[in-house]
Amino acid sequence: TTGTIAEFIIYVNLLTWPVAALGWTSSLVQRAEASQARINEFLDEKTNIVSRRDEAKEITGDIVFDHVTFTYPDTGITALHDVSFRLRPGHTLAIIGNTGSGKSTVAALLCRLYDVTSGDIRIDGTDVRDYALTSLREQIGYVPQDVFLFSDSIRNNINFGLDQPDEARMQQAAKDADVYDNIIRFPEGFDTRVGERGITLSGGQKQRVSMARALVKEPKILILDDSLSAVDTKTENVILGALQRVMKGRTSLLISHRVSSVKLADEILVLDDGRIVQHGTHAALMAEAGGLYRALYERQLQAEEA
CATH class of the missing domain: 3.40.50.300 (P-loop containing nucleotide triphosphate hydrolases)
Known part of the structure; x- marks a missing residue:
């Protein structure tokens, strides 16, 4: 019937955005994961420049x-x-x-x-x-x-x-x-x-x-x-x-x-x-x-x- 067809179209429209959003969200998560991996490489980098005594004082510049x-x-x-x-x-x-x-x-x-x-x-x-x-x-x-x-x-x-x-x-x-x-x-x-x-x-x-x-x-x-x-x-x-x-x-x-x-x-x-x-x-x-x-x-x- 016409009502059934209209109801079907409404349900399809209601489902279209959630399904599209799921794919979009999945893409965002994958890109975020790759970006976080690059950030972690930087954060995990160990510096060779370390202070021996950590003195903090005002200097005059000699x-x-x-x-x-x-x-x-x-x-x-x-x-x-x-x-x-x-x-x-x-x-x-x-x-x-x-x-x-x-x-x-x-x-x-x-x-x-x-x-x-x-x-x-x-x-x-x-x-x-x-x-x-x-x-x-x-x-x-x-x-x-x-x-x-x-x-x-x-x-x-x-x-x-x-x-x-x-x-x-x-x-x-x-x-x-x-x-x-x-x-x-x-x-x-x-x-x-x-x-x-x-x-x-x-x-x-x-x-x-x-x-x-x-x-x-x-x-x-x-x-x-x-x-x-x-x-x-x-x-x-x-x-x-x-x-x-x-x-x-x-x-x-x-x-x-x-x-x-x-x-x-x-x-x-x-x-x-x-x-x-x-x-x-x-x-x-x-x-x-x-x-x-x-x-x-x-x-x-x-x-x-x-």
Whole structure:
């Protein structure tokens, strides 16, 4: 009858969604299981970097590298050979050299991304291996060459890791990094979303946002690891002018392959193949006619003129 057919159609319609939902839910569960397996691999990973004494204290930034040699465990490449230097509290030390000379390795060891193969690194007289990792890294502002930005607002990217973000501090950090004017030109200002890995920003803007992220922490030690490589000379000079105020009284490590970036430092180390080959001020190193530092300067000057 017509009523029976209508009743059958109604029952079929009632069953269609639950059956479809069952297949959809099964697919979701399978994808979630695969994702959880990948997450568990990360969570179950055991770190080789452990603290010996878990000391947590405020640091002033007296850094000593004492006959440090380091070999990368995965490749067996020795990046540093018997490197020794001291960076006094409130001073700025620059490290310069050709690509592959070991500059970034110094920063990685100071942040304890790796432990030394031999020798010691001390901060305020305490071996870095005795500090609690959280305490040590909270007091270091590190700006890497390879910047990572989250697919989030500029505000959240700058304030990342802060328990209590402060609007005034954030804006001042952006000004010190010479990115404030760029940000406020965006329609949504600091609430502008930057996309995965900061895809909506230029290379120079990404580096300056990363720099603002480090500065907003007001760290005891500031490390700039070739963080001006993606900006032009004019922007570099503006940023360096602002950073002079920021670095005054703060222990700072400035790593670069550009002589123009390091010449204002209190001291300069020149690395070549993992060894310190020169050490002094810009003026003193320029006076060494056959030195690597002067050769780098002349080579870069010729490249700019060309």
